[in-house]
Every structure is written in C-alpha cells, then in structure tokens.
Amino acid sequence: MTMAVNEGVLTETGTNELEIVEFTIGENRFGINVIKVKEILVPTEVTKVPHSHPSVEGIIDIRGEVVTVVNLTNALGFADSEDQKQDKFILAEFNKAKIVFHVHNVTQIHRISWEQIEKPGRMYQGLETQLTGIIKREEDMLLLLDFEKIVADISPESTIHKEQISVLGERERSSKRIMIAEDSGLLRAMLQETLKEAGYYHTIVFEDGEEAYHHLQSLADDGKNPHEEYQLIITDIEMPRMDGHRFTKLIKEDENLQGLPVVIFSSLITDDLRHKGEKVGANAQVSKPEIVDLINVIDRNIL
Numbered sequence: 001m002t003m004a005v006n007e008g009v010l011t012e013t014g015t016n017e018l019e020i021v022e023f024t025i026g027e028n029r030f031g032i033n034v035i036k037v038k039e040i041l042v043p044t045e046v047t048k049v050p051h052s053h054p055s056v057e058g059i060i061d062i063r064g065e066v067v068t069v070v071n072l073t074n075a076l077g078f079a080d081s082e083d084q085k086q087d088k089f090i091l092a093e094f095n096k097a098k099i100v101f102h103v104h105n106v107t108q109i110h111r112i113s114w115e116q117i118e119k120p121g122r123m124y125q126g127l128e129t130q131l132t133g134i135i136k137r138e139e140d141m142l143l144l145l146d147f148e149k150i151v152a153d154i155s156p157e158s159t160i161h162k163e164q165i166s167v168l169g170e171r172e173r174s175s176k177r178i179m180i181a182e183d184s185g186l187l188r189a190m191l192q193e194t195l196k197e198a199g200y201y202h203t204i205v206f207e208d209g210e211e212a213y214h215h216l217q218s219l220a221d222d223g224k225n226p227h228e229e230y231q232l233i234i235t236d237i238e239m240p241r242m243d244g245h246r247f248t249k250l251i252k253e254d255e256n257l258q259g260l261p262v263v264i265f266s267s268l269i270t271d272d273l274r275h276k277g278e279k280v281g282a283n284a285q286v287s288k289p290e291i292v293d294l295i296n297v298i299d300r301n302i303l
Contacts, residue, residue, distance in 0.1 A: 013245050013249075013276040013279045013280055014245045014246050014248075014249035014279065014280045015246065016113055016114045016115060016242055016243055016245075016246040017111060017112070017113050017114070018033055018034070018035070018111075018112065018113075018114060018238075018243065019033070019034040019035075019109055019110065019111050019112075020032065020033065020034065020109065020110045020111075020112060020135070020142070020144070021033075021034050021037050021040075021090070021106060021109055022106070022107045022108050022109070022110060022142060023088070023090065023103040023104070023105060023106045023107065024103065024104050024105045024106075024107060025072060025073050025076065025078050025081075025103055025104050026073075026078055026079065026081070026104065028078065028143070029107075029140055029141070029142050029143065030103075030142065030143050030144070030145055031110070031135065031142045031143065031144045031145075032090065032092065032101075032144075032145065032147065033144075033238055033268075034109060035268055035273065036092045036093065036094050036147065036267075036268070037090060037091070037092055038091045038092065038093050038098070039090075039091040040088055040089070040090060040091075040106050041062075041088065041089035041090075041091055041100070042088070042089070043084070043085075043087050043088070043089050043102065044060055044089075045060075046058040046059065046060055046069050047059050047060065053154045053155070054074060055070055055071050055072075055074045055075040055154055056068060056069070056070055056071070056154060057069040057070070057071045057102060060089075060100065062091065062098075062100075065098065067091070067098050067099060067100050068099055068100065069089070069099075069100040069101075069102055070099060070100065070101050070102065070150070070151070070154060071102045072101045072102055072103050072150075073102065073103070073104070075150050075153075075154070076130065076145075081104040086104075086105065087102060087103065087104055087105070088102075088103055088104070088105055088106045089101070089102055089103075090103060090106065092147065093270070094147065094148070094267035094268060094288075095148065095151070095158065095267045095287065095288050095289060096270075096287050096290075097158070099151065101147075110135075110142070112135060114239065114240060114241055114242055114243045114246070115241055115242070116135055116136075117133035117134065117135055117144065117240040117241065118133060118134045118135075118136065118240060118241075119133060119134075119183070119207060119208070119240045119241075120132070120133065120134055120143075130145055130146050130149060130150060131143055131144060131145060131146060132144045132145070132146045132183050132184065132238065132239075132240065133183075133240040146184055146186075148184060148187065148267055148288065149184060149186050149187075152186065158289065159186075159187075159190065159288075159289050160187065160190040160191065160194055160288070160289045160291045161190075161194070161291075162190075162193050162194040162196075162197040164194070164291050164292055165194060165197045165198050165291065165292065165295065167292060168198065168292065168295060168296075171197075171198050171199040172199055173199050173201060174199045174200050174201070174202075174302075175202065176200060176202065176231040176232065176302050176303075177202040177203075177204065177229060177230050177231055178195065178200055178202065178203045178204070178230065178231065178232050178233070178234060178298070178302075179203075179204050179205075179206070179212060179215075179216075179230045179232070179233045179234070180192070180203055180204065180205045180206065180233075180234045180235075181205075181206045181207075181208065181209050181211075181212040181233070181234070181235040181236060181239065181244065181247060182205065182206075182207075182234075182235075182236045182239070182265075183207055183208055183236060183238070183239040183240060184236075187236075187288075188205045188207075191203075191205075191234070191265075192205065194291050195295075195298075198295045198298075200298065204230075207239070207240075208239040208240050208241045208242055209235060209239050209241070209242035209243060209244055209246060209247030210241040210242035210247075211241075212233075212235070212247060213242065213247055213250055213251070216230075216251070216254075216257055220256045220257075226256060226257055226260060227259060227260060227303065230260060231260075231261075231302050231303040232260070232261045232262075232263065232298060232301060232302040232303065233251070233260055233261065233262045233263070234263050234265050234294075234298075235247055235248060235262060235263070235264055235265070236264075236265060236266050237264060237266040237268050238266070238267075238268065244264055244266060245264075245276055245277065245280050246280075248262045248264065248277070248280045248281060248282050249280040249281065251281075252280065252281035258281075259303075260303075261283040261284075261301040261302065261303060262281070262282050262283055263282065263283060263284045263285070263286060263294070263297055263298065263301060264277045264282045264284070264285045264286070265285075265286050265288060265294055266285075266287070266288060267287065267288045269285045269286060269287035269288075270287070283301050284297045284300075284301055
C-alpha cells in the first residue's frame with residue numbers, strides 16, 4: 001500500500017505558502033514539507049547493513065532503487081511505537097537523494113504560510129538544533145524538523161565540506177560582499193567557512209528571508225546603495241517567516257534591489273521544481289550540497 005503525496009501540491013510560487021505533511025512519533029507531532037515527500041509507504045522488510053549508524057535500520061528496494069531507511073524515532077531519542085505494524089515509511093527526496101524515514105504514523109496535510117512558523121528558541125532544549133520551525137496551534141504545536149541536519153549527523157560526507165573547494169585550485173581573496181539567508185545554523189557556519197576557503201571572506205548571514213529583506217530595505221531607507229553593500233545574495237528556500245522564493249520575488253520586484261544577483265541554494269532544487277525559482281526571477285539555482293557548483297555560479301554572477 002502506498003500513497004503519493006506531492007502530485008497534488010497547488011501552492012503558487014512566491015506566495016510564501018507551503019504544505020506540510022504531519023506525522024507522529026509517540027505523542028509528538030512533527031512536520032515535513034510536502035515538496036520533500038514522494039510517497040507514504042507501509043513498512044516492509046528491511047535488509048540490515050553491517051556497522052551502520054545506530055539510526056540506520058538498513059536498506060529496502062523501491063521499484064528497483066535501493067534506498068536507506070532511517071529510524072527517526074531513534075535519531076530523535078524517542079521510544080519505539082508499541083505496535084510497529086501500524087508504523088509508516090515516508091519516502092523523501094532532497095539533496096539529490098532519496099531516503100526513507102520510519103515514523104509512527106502519518107496523519108494529515110496542512111496548508112500554511114511561512115509567516116505562521118516561528119524560529120525555535122532555547123526553550124526547546126535538546127531538540128532546538130534539529131528544528132527549523134514551530135507551528136503553534138490551539139491544541140498543540142507542530143515541530144518542523146531539520147532533515148538535512150539529521151541526515152548530515154548520520155552521514156557527514158553527505159553535506160558541505162570546505163575541502164571540496166580544493167578542486168578549484170588556488171583562489172584569490174575577493175573584496176566582494178555576499179549576503180546569505182539560511183535558517184540552519186549548521187549550514188550557515190559551513191557555508192561561511194567554505195566561501196572563505198574559496199576567497200569570499202566578506203559574508204553576512206541572516207536566519208530567514210524576512211530578516212534579510214528588512215535589512216535590505218533599511219539600507220535604502222538610510223540612503224545607502226544596496227548594490228554597494230552587497231554584490232550577490234545566496235538564499236535557501238525553506239525558512240521560517242519568509243521562504244526563499246518569496247524573498248527572491250520581492251527583491252526582483254523592488255526597483256532599488258532588482259539588479260542584485262540572487263542564487264537559490266537549496267536541497268529542493270530538482271528538475272521538477274527548478275521552474276519555481278525561474279518564475280520568481282532567480283539568477284541561478286544550485287542544489288545542496290554541490291558547493292563547487294555554487295562557487296562557480298557565484299564567480300559568474302557576482303557584480
């Protein structure tokens with residue numbers, strides 16, 4: 001038994017809306033962007049992999065493709081369900097790879113605005129590094145997980161490393177200033193470190209599109225030229241309060257900002273979704289974790 005999910009996504013690009021697949025682990029409610037989800041599957045027999053990470057259950061065959069199964073209960077430090085026959089597998093795709101997340105149940109799909117999503121604070125101690133946002137509802141809270149970080153913790157080689165830049169050879173130090181809008185603290189730090197290795201020492205980071213856009217507006221209000229302050233913008237797509245597509249759209253519609261090159265750097269860049277970035281006017285789009293491709297794109301587009 002399977003259930004396709006993202007075929008029915010109808011959210012318009014640049015409206016700051018998204019759809020969330022809600023799932024549970026015990027009494028805890030979590031969410032994953034529907035764009036990441038390919039199918040909901042009934043669990044099947046998993047082939048164990050020797051010496052694998054404790055959160056990796058093993059591998060399964062999905063229509064001829066071998067996919068890793070991650071036990072999300074284990075990865076988050078919760079107890080297994082009492083009746084695992086009722087559990088569900090979420091087949092997800094991001095960072096140009098497919099992965100299955102083993103959860104307790106999948107309940108429903110919500111359409112919401114990124115404005116409804118709050119950034120996690122220190123009060124969520126223990127989980128805050130694995131969260132990208134919190135949706136408060138009347139009856140409870142829905143927690144959005146940082147799936148890229150969860151996968152990076154299990155498989156560190158799957159994320160950004162500054163050593164990858166070595167293939168580009170000797171690099172000169174650049175005086176250009178780059179703005180980064182990225183909600184993941186882990187990826188903000190990795191991105192800054194890697195760009196520095198590539199010669200781009202002057203980077204300013206913001207945790208979401210709204211914060212970054214308000215900063216750009218404040219420059220104009222203060223009589224400063226945004227094009228002199230920044231020569232390129234890198235933005236993620238999934239961010240609380242304002243997503244990268246909305247952020248890009250606002251920049252390209254603002255006569256004071258539209259000349260700034262915007263590069264979308266996201267785990268959601270696929271052949272099927274690339275048109276979304278094109279529609280809002282992005283100058284280029286690069287899939288995480290292809291950092292060498294990102295550096296090449298920056299070199300070509302920076303003012």
